[in-house]
Amino acid sequence: MINKLWIFLIISGSLCLLLTGKSDVLNTQILSSGKATLELVMQIFPLVSLWLGIMNIAKESGLLEKVSKFIYPVLHKIFPEIPKGHEAFSYISSNIVANMFGLGNAATPFGLKAMESLQKLNKNKKVASRSMITFLVINTCGLCVVPTTIISLRMLYDSKDPSFIVIPCLIISFISLLFGLLIDRIWSKKEGDKR
């Protein structure tokens, strides 16, 4: 899937640039993508490390396990195949909470840890498990109470009411989350996943 998408992006983009005679743009992109990626990774790296450190403290003190037992009843409905008290629950909930507060940088390491622990439960390490896809659906819906970047951009342009968008955003992302979870469930049934 990703493979086909990647081929499509590169071939269609390159052909379009070559046919319109803008091969210089293509060259710039080829040279600058590496730099852009490295900058992004260098921005993420210290934050990921910091949060992995904090999370390890929470794990070794048993706090993570406590949290995961507390939220088990809710998340069990969405992730039926994760066993009770599993660490994945606490990572998943930390990721969701951080996302809701608009803390994308803190949410990413939680999400990566969640994926790692879902990978431990996964039978085929090369193929995505049902819970992984469900977790990603929750993440791509961007359920967010405080869309900080957009609010600050609106402030920058002297909006009369910068936080006007908060309520509609919340309503729309919540409904699309429900929609996402629903088609995720239907699709996995269609593919014959065991519950």
Next chain:
Amino acid sequence: MKSISSLFIPVLILVVIIYAAYKKVNVYDSFIKGAKEGIPMVGSMFFSLLAMIFGVNIFLNSGIIDYFFAFLKPILVLINIPVEVLPVAIMRPLSGSFGLALLNDMYKIYGPDSFVSILASIIQGSSDTTLYVITLYFGTIGIKKIRYALWVGLLTDLFMVILALIIVPLFF
């Protein structure tokens, strides 16, 4: 809401450390041990991100989307959809920074409180960069077959845009 958001991280860190100290965990060693996991994690995310940024950048800078709009525009005008927000809607799942740049342009042209700007902001704020999230999370743990993940993600994004087109006018 903003003050809760800015308190969240400091309070969380404080709770974790106080609880661990109370449980007599060696907090410092535990932190170092966890933080070291960052190196293999970032190492494995680099290459999948490199591939995706490379592909997405060529695609987005090629101008192919502009041609696509020129073709689509008459149809959209016919069914009364504000054409201005469409670039934001299409960019949303592909690239976070591109979407934000487009939003910035729209604020400049139409003002931040105009209907099209608000609609575009809500589309931008009601979803996340689907392609980035999928590449990052699956790439980091080494999943090769992502099955229907991308389809569900993109379908949800499409649903979100349609929903925004229906709901946002109600707020005006």
